[in-house]
Structures are given as C-alpha cells and as structure tokens.
Amino acid sequence: MTSKAAALVTLALGFIFVTFSGQCYGHGPASSPALQVGFYRGKCNGTADVEAIVSGVVGKWFLKDHTIIPALLRMQFHDCFVNGCDASILLDGSNSEKTAPPNLSVRGYDLIDAAKAAVEEVCPGVVSCADIIVMATRDVVALGRGGRYIVETGRRDGTISLAKNVNLPAPSISVSDSIKAFAKKGLNTTDMVYLLGGHTVGVAHCSLFEDRLYNFQNSGKPDKTMSPLLLFFLRFICPQNAVVDNTANLDQNPLSSLNVDNSYYWQIKLNRGVLQIDQELALDSATKDIVTSIAKGFDFSTKFGQAMVKLGAVQVLTGTQGQIRSSCSAVNK
Structure with missing residues (x-):
C-alpha cells in the first residue's frame, strides 16, 4: 500500500x-x-x-x-x-x-x-x-x-x-501476518477477530480496496471472493481512475450500519467484506470458525469489551515510569 x-x-x-x-x-x-x-x-x-x-x-x-x-x-x-x-x-x-x-x-x-x-x-x-x-x-x-x-x-x-x-x-495484510502482528502485542487470534469487528461501523476510502474491484493481485480481474452484487455496488461508488476518493461502509448491511452488533460477521460470511483482511477472516482456516461463532452468537458486546x-493493557507504563503530562500534546519540561 x-x-x-x-x-x-x-x-x-x-x-x-x-x-x-x-x-x-x-x-x-x-x-x-x-x-x-x-x-x-x-x-x-x-x-x-x-x-x-x-x-x-x-x-x-x-x-x-x-x-x-x-x-x-x-x-x-x-x-x-x-x-x-x-x-x-x-x-x-x-x-x-x-x-x-x-x-x-x-x-x-x-x-x-x-x-x-x-x-x-x-x-x-x-x-x-x-x-x-x-x-x-x-x-x-x-x-x-x-x-x-x-x-x-x-x-x-x-x-x-x-x-x-x-x-x-495494512488493510491488505494476510490473516496469518495479522495474527503474528497481534501476537507481538499479547493479543491472540480471537482478540484480533473481535477487535476487527469494530468494522461493524466505519468507512474505508476506495483507494484502500480499489485493487479488489479491478485488478486484484495484478490479475486484471476483480477479487473472485467478493460478492458480484457488492462488486457492482462498489464499482459504482469507486469508478476506476476517479479523481475523488470516495468512501464505503465497512458493514454493508444498510439496516445495521449504524449499530454495533454481529452484522459485520454475517456480511463477511456472505462474501460482502470490503477490505481484503475483512473478507479473508471469513475464509481463512485460522479464523473462519471464530467468525461463524460470533455471527451466530449473542455476546459480541461482552467479548468486544473484553x-x-x-x-488497553498493552505495554503500559505504570508506577514511576513515564510521567503525568500537564498537556496531552507536549512532554513536561
């Protein structure tokens, strides 16, 4: 990228x-x-x-x-x-x-x-x-x-x-590399899948997934894992060589794009993931069962909070480490 x-x-x-x-x-x-x-x-x-x-x-x-x-x-x-x-x-x-x-x-x-x-x-x-x-x-x-x-x-x-x-x-990171990146922070695969569930609301610019629409991995073709209907819709929003970098909702369920729930997981199970990493979560053997479990479950909010x-506990400074800044934008002198 x-x-x-x-x-x-x-x-x-x-x-x-x-x-x-x-x-x-x-x-x-x-x-x-x-x-x-x-x-x-x-x-x-x-x-x-x-x-x-x-x-x-x-x-x-x-x-x-x-x-x-x-x-x-x-x-x-x-x-x-x-x-x-x-x-x-x-x-x-x-x-x-x-x-x-x-x-x-x-x-x-x-x-x-x-x-x-x-x-x-x-x-x-x-x-x-x-x-x-x-x-x-x-x-x-x-x-x-x-x-x-x-x-x-x-x-x-x-x-x-x-x-x-x-x-x-990056949005195009592979699932295996993403798992490794999160593991370095003490976060396991399940943590990663829940945290990416934050995409149940949010947007991404066309430039971050345009390759999936027109020239995925330099194939000259779209990403075959993307739903044909989603491909049609996103090509409308993101025309090739457009001057303006538009955005698309990461949760493609219009009835749920303003709610935090497990809709995102249902969407990626239906091949309606916008970002490459989102879609691959539902396809990769290391994460697809977790995705399915969250999609069918009722405790997303609880697990997401956890x-x-x-x-929030990753590599924190406590005790006598660091400082308490007077201003958040500047180190105390």
Missing part, C-alpha cells in the same frame, strides 16, 4: 449509535497487573470522580458528533499498537507519531484535550492522558449502544513519539 493510501486509512474500529445501552460488562483479562479498576478513586480531593468528569465531556461531544465513536476507537488502537497505550499518539512534533501516514486522518484530539482540561481543574497533575484515551473510548462505545465495559486505569504517559515507530497492519480492555 502506498503512503498516500495509508494516509487515507479509515479503519474505523468504532461505532455510531443513537441510544445508551446501560449494560455493564466485566473487565476480563489484562496483561498488566499494575492497572486497577477505580485507580483514581480517592486520589482527587477525596470526592472528585475522574471517570464521571471524562464521561460528562464525552457525552456533550457525542451529542454534537456521533462519528467521534469510530474516531476514538481508532485513536486507541493506533496508540496502543505502536509503543503501547502511553498516549504517544497525542504528542505534537515535526516527526511525531501524528505525522506518520496512517495517522494523518486520526482525529478526536480536541475531545481528549477537553477531557484533560476538565480533569485538571479538580485534580491537577494526577490523571494521565493515556488513561483519558481509554476512558473516553469506553464512554463513546457505551453511548453508541456497544455495551459499557469496565476499564482499568493507572497508566502513565510516554515521552517518546516518533513517526518511524508507526508500523500498523478485547478492548486487553488492548
């Missing part, structure tokens, strides 16, 4: 919904025992509820822009998958992670800054930006009817952010 195409990645591990579910799920396994549920309880003037403050900011933002859900989910993934969940993606700089091609379309920084400012007013120098990303992401998923999972906190912020360290899985918590 070219750097230009990478810059347009909109692998929106996220959702857009209309109601709050009110459900609460267990936090599941974590890779860092130093993290705790309710880490900030009693640490901010005794009575200040850090998570409630963040939730309040997120709720107001959500009312103005529902698409903040996929934005924050993507932000957490892009942060955690590089140097771990240390908020390094938030740091400004001429060669920071923000400047790497896959991160040029990441957004949601303003919301994180607003949440940080609100917390600093009552609890200065205590709450990390890394924790705010994880809390805010949990909150938008809940607002998006994705189930409210319990997050662990206690992360500290990193001080290094370099574009050269950004090595995120996978998000596990993602």
